[in-house]
Structure formats: C-alpha cells, structure tokens
Amino acid sequence: MAKLSILLCIAIAFMLSFTLREVVAHTGTATFYTPPYVPSACNGYQKDGVMIAAASDAIWDDGAACGRKYKVKCTGATNQSPHPCRGKKFVVVKVVDYCPSGCEGTIDLSQEAFASIADPDAGKIKISFHQNMTSPLRIWVEIWQWVSLASLTFEVNPMYVDDK
Template sequence: MGLVTRALILIAMVAFLTSLAHATDGVATFYTPSYVPSSCYGYHDRGVMIVAANAGLFAGKSACGRRYRVRCTGGTNAGVPHPCRGGTVDLTVVDLCPGCAGNQLDLSQEAFARIADPNAGKIKIEYHQI
C-alpha cells in the first residue's frame, strides 16, 4: 500500500472519530406524512429523509437546510428495550418541532424506521451536523 493511500486512510479515520467526539446526545420521535407544507420550504417537497428541529436548534429558521447525521443509541421504552437497527441516517432540517424538548429531534417516519423500530416511539440518539 502506497504512502498516499495510507495517509488518506489515516485522514478518513481521524475525520470519522472527530465527528463522533462532537456528537450531541438527545432523543428522537417521529412524525407521519404528509410532510408538506413545512416551515422552511412551504409546499416544496424535500423528500422523506427530513427532520423537524427543536426551537433552540431551529433558531428562527436559521437551521433550514442544515444536514444532521443521526444514530440510535438505545431505547426509552420498556416495551421495546432494544429498538436500534444500527447505522446512521443523514437528514435535512425542514421544519420546527414546537413541542420538542431542547435535546429532541422529530424525524420523518421513514428516517426513524431506518435506524430504529417505530414501535418504540421514542429513542435515545446521538446527532451532529454534517
């Protein structure tokens, strides 16, 4: 393996570990279609890999279009104690979640289902801006 290849692999590993070190702990719920209109984009459909942000993160629409990587870290519901499916999902902020707590994100149903069992309803997560 060449020196350049080794350097690129090392840089990629450092970048990945740095992103994990800056993750924010929180909780996630989900909302169901229809996803339009949204606070950020009105009736323009932004797909299903979307998220509604809590008021602090949304910051008066300044978060519109920001992308976040979300990973399930555990359950909050004794009925579904191990809801995580593994992996991450990359989401775009399209809306405000007015009922969300300061550490909460409201994922689209499809996004939630990629990382956790929807029967859990609410999960523990880590997220960071990408």
C-alpha cells in the same frame, strides 16, 4: 522533496479533520411524524423527499437550522421497550420543518428516517447526533484552511550547498 512532505502533512491533517469531527456528538431524543410532510416551515410546499426532520427549539436557531443536515444514530430506548435500535448505524436527515414548543424530541424525524434506525413502535428513542458538514463547499473551505495553516507552519526556504 520538501513540497511532497508538506502535501503529505496537509493530506493527513485533512483526513484527520473529518475523523475527529465524528467523535464529537450531541445527545438527545428523537420522535417521528407522519406524512404529509408539506407544507414545511423552511420550504413551504416544496417536496424535500422523506429523509427529513423537524428541529426542536434545541437546534432550531431561529430558522437557521433550515437546510442543515444531521447524522442521527439510535443509542437506546427511552422507556422499557427492549432494543428499539435497528441494524442501520445512522441516518442523515435534512431539517425542513420546525417542531414547536412542547415537541417530544430533540429531533422529530420523518417516519421513514425513524424506521431506518429504530422500531417505530418505540415511539421515542435516545440518539446521538451531529451536524453533517460534508458539502463540497465545506470540503473546499477545510482544504483552504489546511493549506493556509501549512503555509504558515511549514515555511520552506531553499538551501544551497557551496561545493568550495
């Protein structure tokens, strides 16, 4: 019974860890760039699809941003354009390129990624974004952390009852 309670606590904590991560987001702006998307600073001539982005100095991190995935949500207009945001709540993009100094946005989305969350005629939008960390490796790391924490916190010692 005690093991079942511990596993239940671990499962709840694990689910909460993903829920709480969604609350913490950065704000910035997004612009878009048009094809061709190769060559890119991260992968040269490798094609990475169209749900991609170029990182500005704010998130580039000397190239460490390459391959990171970000969940990006349109939050409003940066100018007088009325309601640029579209019905889709967010888009997940992979950083494959660098948007050099003077970049107009925090994240420069591919034209397709931008169009999925906002009207391209807006040109530039306000966004909230956070790193999307749901890779299988990250999930296993989180499970291991919660199991380790639970084993330290909920140490179970067997109890024996003497009927005498």
